[in-house]
Amino acid sequence: MASDLADPQPARWGAALSPTAAAVAALAAHLALADAQPPPLTWLASAPAWQHPYPVVVAAVGALGLLAAALQAALPALRPAVRHFAPLTAAAVALLALWEFVTVKMNWLKQPFFPGPDEVFAAVFDDRAILLESAWHSLQLLLAGYAAGVAAGLVTGVLVGWFPAVRYWAMPALKLVGPVPATALIPLVMTLWKDSFPCAVALIGFAVWFPMTILTSSGIANVRLSYLDVARTLGAGRLYLIFRVALPAALPNIFVGLFMGLGASFLTLIVAETVGVQAGLGWYLRWQQGYMEYAKVYGTLLISAAFFSTLMTLLFKVRDRVLRWQQGVIKW
Structure with a gap:
């Protein structure tokens, strides 16, 4: 009723x-x-x-x-x-x-x-095969760079958050290097790798690494001392404290870093595909813009928005499942 x-x-x-x-x-x-x-x-x-x-x-x-x-x-x-x-x-x-x-x-x-929606939809339909291939290449590049950045950020974040000596030496370097835009490193990465794919992966990984490091280290450093004291009383060693106590307690912060890193990877992906990558949504966008095919440019933007929104939604689903023990507590 x-x-x-x-x-x-x-x-x-x-x-x-x-x-x-x-x-x-x-x-x-x-x-x-x-x-x-x-x-x-x-x-x-x-x-x-x-x-x-x-x-x-x-x-x-x-x-x-x-x-x-x-x-x-x-x-x-x-x-x-x-x-x-x-x-x-x-x-x-x-x-x-x-x-x-x-x-x-x-x-x-x-x-x-400024073409109308009819022309934009027709452009997407006409180039559906190459757009699908470009989206697949962008997904491969994005996932490779995102995985590399997340892995590096987790390792760095745990070291900085858990060990005071590492934090003492690493925090000044993080404050100096971390805010540098990943796109500013294009000349550097192109001198390190001749292949364009590792260059683009490195750029995306760097963009993800900084927020993951900062948020992970913050979560580790702010774990409640009572959790650690109880685990030590029960005989837990350092590895157990890090991986079974500190990391699970820091998961809300880590997921904030994952979301921030994913957003940074989206911003960097389009630019990263300008370093010689021969496929991808950013490559296709630049190609069509050069020919003033604005209907195809807008169609690519629509597909990119749907592409990125889908990945963000999937990450929200993962967060809800992993943090289901905090249901009703987290508000983001």
């Missing part, structure tokens, strides 16, 4: 049907308003309306929203998920409609620098 009062049917149906309503409004605006922007010099200019990707995508979102609304009515277990994601989906459709309005319909943002 309480759940029914907190989630009345009109509000539930309004939220569930919001993507479909937004899609209908976007399609109505698409059909009713004339195009002020000149048509692109691609296959879109001669393709029938039903083959244009923008209205197809919007119609598909509307149909899926209607299906989700029907399923949540039949399956109460789906209602929280639909109630959560439906307004977000409707907002995304509204942003697409606004994008088309200010570019294609009103021509306030002009070609070739």
Whole structure:
């Protein structure tokens, strides 16, 4: 009864049907308003309306929203998920409609620098094979650099956080070297390695290493003394104290370092792919920008956003599982 009062049917149906309503409004605006922007010099200019990707995508979102609304009515277990994601989906459709309005319909943002969503989606569809290959290469490079930076940061962070002598000598060096942008080291790494892949891995690893080191050392140094005293009383040695007491207690700080390092790796990846890497999203972005193919540039940015958001979401899932003993305590 309480759940029914907190989630009345009109509000539930309004939220569930919001993507479909937004899609209908976007399609109505698409059909009713004339195009002020000149048509692109691609296959879109001669393709029938039903083959244009923008209205197809919007119609598909509307149909899926209607299906989700029907399923949540039949399956109460789906209602929280639909109630959560439906307004977000409707907002995304509204942003697409606004994008088309200010570019294609009103021509306030002009070609070739600001193509409409239809042209961008078509560019992604046309280059889907090379974009998929580029995303795969970027994923390999990102994971290699991120893993190297995390491993180095954990080792350095444990040494700095646990041993006062190491902290005395290492902290000044960290304060001096750590804030240096990884992208400023491109000339240096290119002299150390002739192969472009290790250069890019080193740049990403350096960007991840500093936040991992600082957050890990902070977590280790601030472990409660009572935890260590109890373990020592029970006969624990130094390795046990480090790996079975200090590191688990420092996990919240370590995960903050993991998130900060992942964000730094995203920023460094695109630049790291300029050191001679022959594939990747950053390489593709630079290539298309050189030819002023701005529809493909924006398409790459959309794919990069989805790519990075997926990795960040996966890390959140890992954090929630590893730190489930702190459920209700952590707020980030």
